[in-house]
Amino acid sequence: MTLPLASLASSLFDLHLGLDEKILRSVLVFIFLAVALRLGGKRELAQINVLDLAVLLLASNALQNALIGNDNSVTGGVIGAGTLFVANYLFVRLAYRHAMIRRILESRPRVLLRNGTLDRKAMDKEAITEEELVDELLEKSMSSFDEVGLIIIETNGKLVFLNRKQAKSLRPELLATA
Numbered sequence: 001m002t003l004p005l006a007s008l009a010s011s012l013f014d015l016h017l018g019l020d021e022k023i024l025r026s027v028l029v030f031i032f033l034a035v036a037l038r039l040g041g042k043r044e045l046a047q048i049n050v051l052d053l054a055v056l057l058l059a060s061n062a063l064q065n066a067l068i069g070n071d072n073s074v075t076g077g078v079i080g081a082g083t084l085f086v087a088n089y090l091f092v093r094l095a096y097r098h099a100m101i102r103r104i105l106e107s108r109p110r111v112l113l114r115n116g117t118l119d120r121k122a123m124d125k126e127a128i129t130e131e132e133l134v135d136e137l138l139e140k141s142m143s144s145f146d147e148v149g150l151i152i153i154e155t156n157g158k159l160v161f162l163n164r165k166q167a168k169s170l171r172p173e174l175l176a177t178a
Contacts, residue, residue, distance in 0.1 A: 017069045019079065110125065112128060118145065128153065149165070
């Protein structure tokens with residue numbers, strides 16, 4: 001049995017919600033996810049584990065209907081996804097142009113070790129253990145924290161290890177005790 005072409009086109013491309021509602025839903029879901037991921041911390045961005053992956057997959061499934069509503073059309077999906085891409089582009093450009101917005105959206109890098117001494121408070125705030133830092137230290141072919149001038153967790157969750165000479169030349173403002 002074949003479907004008439006007009007019926008197929010109708011089910012594939014006709015929106016079941018208004019364009020304005022579809023865009024608003026997409027923007028609201030985008031903002032929710034941006035805030036939720038920001039509150040999750042920088043560490044989560046760079047070091048995703050099984051639980052993080054499960055949460056992301058389940059959240060995407062839970063938010064699907066909030067994003068596109070009762071609409072299974074190709075047009076609705078393209079509008080929803082397109083809105084997410086546009087919103088992301090706008091937020092990236094806004095953060096690029098305004099330092100205050102960048103700090104709100106991305107946070108700031110945090111020093112986890114300064115001049116060979118671990119900052120336990122900063123590690124607690126970022127939920128990073130000494131064992132994790134030791135593993136990273138060994139991957140960088142360093143054998144002791146005494147060799148390290150700075151360990152910084154960047155806004156993207158990446159851990160940066162600078163020896164004392166690099167720290168003095170690249171990030172001297174971070175060497176002073178906070």
